[in-house]
Amino acid sequence: MTDLLIPPTFQATPHIGEPWLGYIRVSTWKEEKISPELQETAINAWAKRTGRRIIGWIVDLDATGRNFKRKIMQGIEQVERGEPVGIAVWKFSRFGRNDLGIAVNLARLEHAGGQLASATEDVDARTAVGRFNRAILFDLAVFESDRAGEQWKETHAHRRALKLPATGRPRFGYIWHPRRVPDPTAQGGIRLQEERYERHPDLGPVGTELYERKIAREGFAMLAHWLNDEMSIPTTRGNRWAPNTVQRYLDSGFGAGLLRVHDPECTCGLGRDYFDGCKADRMIYIAGAQPALIAPDQWEEYQQHRKEVKATPPRARRATYSTTGIGSCGNCRGSAVARSSRYGRGDTLTCYNHKNKGKSECLLGMYVRRDEVEKEIRDWLTRDVADGIDNAPAAVPPQRTPPPDPRQQAAEARARLQAELAKIDDALVRLTTDHVLDPDKYPADTFAQVRDQLLDRKGVLVKDLQAVADDEATPDRADFRPLVVGLLAEWDTITPVEKNAILRQVLRRFVVTSTKSDRGAQWSLNRSYEFHPVWEPDPWADR
Numbered sequence: 001m002t003d004l005l006i007p008p009t010f011q012a013t014p015h016i017g018e019p020w021l022g023y024i025r026v027s028t029w030k031e032e033k034i035s036p037e038l039q040e041t042a043i044n045a046w047a048k049r050t051g052r053r054i055i056g057w058i059v060d061l062d063a064t065g066r067n068f069k070r071k072i073m074q075g076i077e078q079v080e081r082g083e084p085v086g087i088a089v090w091k092f093s094r095f096g097r098n099d100l101g102i103a104v105n106l107a108r109l110e111h112a113g114g115q116l117a118s119a120t121e122d123v124d125a126r127t128a129v130g131r132f133n134r135a136i137l138f139d140l141a142v143f144e145s146d147r148a149g150e151q152w153k154e155t156h157a158h159r160r161a162l163k164l165p166a167t168g169r170p171r172f173g174y175i176w177h178p179r180r181v182p183d184p185t186a187q188g189g190i191r192l193q194e195e196r197y198e199r200h201p202d203l204g205p206v207g208t209e210l211y212e213r214k215i216a217r218e219g220f221a222m223l224a225h226w227l228n229d230e231m232s233i234p235t236t237r238g239n240r241w242a243p244n245t246v247q248r249y250l251d252s253g254f255g256a257g258l259l260r261v262h263d264p265e266c267t268c269g270l271g272r273d274y275f276d277g278c279k280a281d282r283m284i285y286i287a288g289a290q291p292a293l294i295a296p297d298q299w300e301e302y303q304q305h306r307k308e309v310k311a312t313p314p315r316a317r318r319a320t321y322s323t324t325g326i327g328s329c330g331n332c333r334g335s336a337v338a339r340s341s342r343y344g345r346g347d348t349l350t351c352y353n354h355k356n357k358g359k360s361e362c363l364l365g366m367y368v369r370r371d372e373v374e375k376e377i378r379d380w381l382t383r384d385v386a387d388g389i390d391n392a393p394a395a396v397p398p399q400r401t402p403p404p405d406p407r408q409q410a411a412e413a414r415a416r417l418q419a420e421l422a423k424i425d426d427a428l429v430r431l432t433t434d435h436v437l438d439p440d441k442y443p444a445d446t447f448a449q450v451r452d453q454l455l456d457r458k459g460v461l462v463k464d465l466q467a468v469a470d471d472e473a474t475p476d477r478a479d480f481r482p483l484v485v486g487l488l489a490e491w492d493t494i495t496p497v498e499k500n501a502i503l504r505q506v507l508r509r510f511v512v513t514s515t516k517s518d519r520g521a522q523w524s525l526n527r528s529y530e531f532h533p534v535w536e537p538d539p540w541a542d543r
Contacts, residue, residue: 017053019084020117021075025060025094036061039090039119046088046119055084066145068101076105079114086115092123092134093141102138160261163289163455168195170236171254173207173293175200194447196432197290206233207255207293210246215301220246251306256299257292257425258285258462285466287459289451291425296418296465308504321346322499323373323510329353330513330530332362333540338370349373349512364514368527376529377503377510378491385477385484385506385533413468421461428454475535480506508532509540 022043024036036059047054056078060070072095075087087109089095095116096102109116115125121137124130156166170176174197183191206227213223220243227233227241235241252260262270263282270278277283294302319325320338327336327349334353338346347370354365431451434441487494487502511530532539 017047017051018086019055020047020052021078021084021087022047022054022057023060023072023075023087023089023094024057025063025070025072025089027062027064034090039094042090042119043088046117052088054088064097066096066098066101068096068098068105072096072105076109076112076114079109080112082113084114086117088117088119090119091121091141092116092118092137093144096138097141097145099138099142102142157264160259160286162195163259163287163459164195165254165259165288166261171197171290172236172249173200173204173255174198174290194432198429198432199291199293203233204293206231207249210250211255211294211298211302214250215298215305217305220244250302253285253299254288254290255293256296256302257288257290257458258299259288260285285462287455287462289428289455291429296421297414319497319500321370322496322503323349323370323377324500326500326503326507326509327373328509328511329362329366330511330528331364331366334362336366336512346370364516364525366512366514366527367525368512373510373512377507377531378488380510380529380531381484381488381506384531386481386488414465417461417465417468421458421465424454424458424461428458477533477535480533480535506533508534508538 022040024039024043026034026036040057044054046052058071058075060072063070072087075084078084079086087095096105106116117125118137123134123137125134159166159168165171168176168178177193177196177198179192179195181191181193182189210223210227213226214220218226223246224241224243227246233241235245239245249255254260260283262278263284266278266280266282268278268280268282292299323336324338328334329336329351332351332353334351336349337352337355339348339350339355340346341348349366349368349370351362351366354362359365428451431447431454483502484506487499491499509532511532513528513530514525515528517526
């Protein structure tokens, strides 16, 4: 019984009888949050009434009944080992609210000779009538769960249509005006108003600076220290900031005037079978009704920075050498890591998989001096990127009609869309402020119609901006020539960290491939180099 979860507040019943486990589950839904103390009292009363003995408690707090990824599985395992004879719950709905999960785990429990009893539902499952009544109670529990889930989906869809977040609550950097406001002068003591978010005069600029600091490559931990120690600003719940709290706030896009929602067409089961994020990674951004704290181009820059960081291994995010984080082994596509030898610190590069996982992971591996790699990189930059930059003819023959530049067209479209989006945001702020200060200024339903038109237009602009951002982000080799020419000119004077920062802008990765070559009775390893620049499609994108 050592692995039973027995919280200090839940005590085993002292009288002698059949040993049973007590199971308590508090739902994630507010209307289902039956207190653990109430459930404990009912189960203890049932045990005393029926002559059973509760030898331990298993408690799931804020746990959904739609799956069995819960501590209830510990109790079933205990019954299978023959220690308790059954599991007692407050109601059968506490055991589960999923047809398949209930059937499988109840069969598993009864196959081991165990029983499931409800403290408040007098059902004898040893008889046919009792099993029939228990099945009806389980079906009702599943029906209530499905009905509540559909209501939540409808509520979320309605709030999305209003460009509001799924749950109304305070958001950092904003003043939240909820739908229901206590008002002693109103009928029922509650006054209804338009739910909205306004920029906070003091915290709004802090939210803007958070994005600016992150774009400037400050880490989430540094931002948390800044908020806690220098600014002394708590979260909206009065807690201290943590790195993951800052990350969730910035990734949500709320400060960019957006809402991060689950793709309605995704069928992964988020919100039905689990609640910890979409397994298919199909979260999308839609336009929100709240004013933005940052400009659209800042949001795009933040997203690009996050993509780059996610694609970089944690140990490679802080460069030590010029080749840090951009080297790979061509035999296994693993990372090339620096290794020290007797000749110097970090003077060679080796295959991480071959070195740490063995030949079964990468047979030949990779071993090369770092100065050789740097020479190959420098030759490639001179030959393929900076070639001809100083040899261009002085006079270029005029062309009839220069071909249009898709990226220039996308940039012009983005500037136009951003300007129109800024006008829409300003119009929404003015409209909402006028309506709050003078509700009688607009005839009935006029305010809602104008607001909805502006929000619909904002949603279209956000989608168009996301489309042109992909076209504009497509790089061209010519864009990097001035950067590479400057790098080559200062190659021997700048630090390895500065080289690495520039090379990361040009290279996805360099690849070193080792192959065997037979030379009579001897063999040797040959090395070949391959470079994957950012302006070409990633040949390893399907890995």
